[in-house]
Amino acid sequence: MIKLDSETTxxxxxxxxxxxxxxxxxxxxxxxxRDLFGDKGFDAVSIREIAEAAGANSALxxxxxxxxxxxxxxxxxxxxxxxxxQVQEITGRGGDDPEALLRELAKMYAHFLSENPSFVKIxxxxxxxxxxxxxxLADIIFQPCLLAVKEVIQRGxxxxxxxxxxxxxxxxxxxxxxxxxxxxxxxxxxxxxxxxYSPEGLDTFIRHSMDVxxxxxxxx
Numbered sequence: 025m026i027k028l029d030s031e032t033t034x035x036x037x038x039x040x041x042x043x044x045x046x047x048x049x050x051x052x053x054x055x056x057x058r059d060l061f062g063d064k065g066f067d068a069v070s071i072r073e074i075a076e077a078a079g080a081n082s083a084l085x086x087x088x089x090x091x092x093x094x095x096x097x098x099x100x101x102x103x104x105x106x107x108x109x110q111v112q113e114i115t116g117r118g119g120d121d122p123e124a125l126l127r128e129l130a131k132m133y134a135h136f137l138s139e140n141p142s143f144v145k146i147x148x149x150x151x152x153x154x155x156x157x158x159x160x161l162a163d164i165i166f167q168p169c170l171l172a173v174k175e176v177i178q179r180g181x182x183x184x185x186x187x188x189x190x191x192x193x194x195x196x197x198x199x200x201x202x203x204x205x206x207x208x209x210x211x212x213x214x215x216x217x218x219x220x221y222s223p224e225g226l227d228t229f230i231r232h233s234m235d236v237x238x239x240x241x242x243x244x
Contacts, residue, residue: 050088053078057099062142065149066096097157100150103143104165107136115172122180123242127234129173130198134230137206138221144206170195186242201233 056077060069071092075082089095110132119125137144150158158166173195180186186194205212209221219225 049078049080049084053080053085053088053095054099054102057095058103058142058146061096061099061149062145066092066153097160100146100157100161101165103140103146104161106140107133107143108165108169110136111169111172115176122176122183122185123238125176126173126180126198127238129176130202130234130237131230133199134202134205134226134233137203138226141206144203144209147203148207173198187240198237201237202230205229205233 053074057069057074060074060077069092071082071085074095075085078085085095089098111129114125114129114132150156170192174191177186177191177194181188181191213221216225220229
């Protein structure tokens with residue numbers, strides 16, 4: 025995982041008297057950067073703009089981060105890491121019912137996307153840029169997430185509850201089905217109405233998606 029110490033960022037480390045403020049300041053910079061990168065894309069955002077939004081000066085940003093590229097990578101890692109932790113929390117609880125576990129993972133993922141719109145926008149911009157930062161994230165975030173969900177599906181196949189499909193492609197199908205609902209929101213809201221993105225609309229979408237998905241995955 026991308027480390028945040030002086031060996032990797034090149035930023036000097038604060039003294040002990042600054043420790044109380046370090047986390048809050050750095051998090052404000054990350055939060056402001058996440059929103060700006062999500063709204064405008066990487067290229068259109070300046071360090072000065074980030075500093076103003078975070079209530080900091082530009083020099084302080086370079087205190088914590090090497091440059092804008094380093095800040096951008098760590099913004100993405102901070103967001104994706106939260107998703108990984110939630111996946112690990114759910115799969116770590118175990119349970120004998122892979123279908124119930126997979127439904128819980130899908131519901132968590134959909135609500136995560138709903139509650140983190142900047143995550144969706146950053147993904148969109150990053151893919152539009154050719155995904156230069158995604159290979160690193162694929163190793164430290166995406167792969168562990170995929171493997172955790174893949175193991176749940178494989179367990180269902182081993183138990184005879186799921187059809188013998190490719191477990192990796194089964195994960196990708198589930199993620200794609202859920203992700204497009206959020207990536208396509210600028211267009212889809214004109215087709216299904218803004219109410220489709222209300223809490224009730226989101227719950228309806230999740231139930232529908234799970235019905236469609238499991239009718240293709242469960243043994244009949």
